[in-house]
Amino acid sequence: MERGELEGLTAVVTGASSGVGAAAARRLAALGASVVVVGRAVAATRAVADEVGGAAFTADFARFSEVRELAEHLMARVPRMDILVNNAGVASPKRETTSDGHELTMQVNFLSPFLLTSLLWERLSQAPSALVVNTSSSLYRYGKIDVDDLDKSRGRYCHVGSYNASKLAGVVHAAEINRRAPDTMTAVAFHPGTVRSALDRKYPLVTAAKASLIGRRLTQSPEEGAEPIVKIVTADRATLRDVFYNRLKPEPLRSTAADPELGARLWERAELLTRA
Template identity: 55%
Template sequence: MSAAGRRTVVITGASDGIGAAAARTRVAAGDRVLIVGRSPGKTAAVAAETGAEAFVADFARFEDVRRVASEIAARVESIDVLANNAGGVFGDREPTVDGHERTFQVNHLSPFLLTELLHEQLVAGGASVVNTSSVAAVRFGAIDTTDLENSRGFTATRAYGDSKLANILHVRGLHHRYGGRGISAVAFHPGMVGTSFAAGSKSWFRLVYRTPLRRLFLISAAQGGTTLDHFIAGRPGVDWQSGAYYDERTLVAQPHPQVRDDELVEELWRRSAAMVGLPG
């Protein structure tokens, strides 16, 4: 952090929704904000509106993730916060150009890869890594390291729940591996936010998000962005605990039996590293 207190914050999935909302808040607070989005037009529009610096990457392509990591690393020497917020719910099981199931790659493997590629900058900044997870991790997630990409019995809901559980296990792995190097990590559920993230899904999420009554039980992107910003702006060890999962701002001590399985956390890390082409 600079002497003036201006932090460098990277937010993915920031072309709209809660990522864009948090970007607006952080720029207004005086931070240097770098936003990453899949849509060039939408990402440029948020950057023009806020003064954030725009980067474009499709997380369904590792090539894009590697390129954007290189672009960010060339721009900044240190990062104070990396918010891994990009993700979504998708339809049928389909492989990406990298050969992985799309939900698992976009929601877990690509954020994992980006975090590792920016490791030097994160250590330099004594950074916080904030993973946007979901209550779906608790309700539908069940990691099977022999079938991480759900080749058996695939459903969009199960794939999403597994990927969001992987986000929490990733945070546990970051805390164990890099806590001694000054990196803190947290995962959180932002609430049921009324955005378009499930528009292309065949899961029950699509029904919930398209019902005419959705405003009765969905919160706005601005409200969800406030929760994301709580963790971006918060101080690890004071405002939130590193290695933990929160349902909105409430600490969940036992979110899922697999979260406390240290061997599973390590095995998922090793397999994820192999899948993205990094040393384990």
């Protein structure tokens, strides 16, 4: 990869106030892209934007109203969008309900990214070769989706099950984009690795374990977690459809994620829940 390889392209990166998102913003800017930095924390988001010479926008993905406001600002101020990295995410050890009435993990990890992508669809489709990148997890293969109960309100709540389901939804979303989008738009999901980042902020023991000497040897830094984004963004678009990047290695989608019936039903349900 050469400096200037992304010259003339604009990348919108969410969850970019720290961690993988911030590292990705720096890498993409170093390759010549104009980077729009989106984050939840105002000061941290502005700091990253200043560092990469890009614009800063703040939004809490636990609120659909803020996602809609974000989309309005982006449509008004960003005339061209070539790359959308849906990287905002959360993991919660207990059931939390957003002000929109949805389970927090599913809303932040899937419903809000779905909404943002839908609201930016027109602008993305105008790019010569647009790319949507969904940050997921290799744990998506263990996820189970009940389209009629995305918030997992039935039965006992399991934080691991909710997280895995939200990551599966992100992969299914990418696959369905490829079915519905014009030929000029491609989507792919990826696993960044087990990264030392703010994703674990609600799990202090996990954060401490990752920060330990042994933990650091077994996990990836945010910079390493951002490597798949750079690889995907600079890859031949024709090689990206119907694959999942497990770190730097493309893998065929698992059958559940590739199921067109599930993709269509999940899309319709997400449209209903987000009013996209």
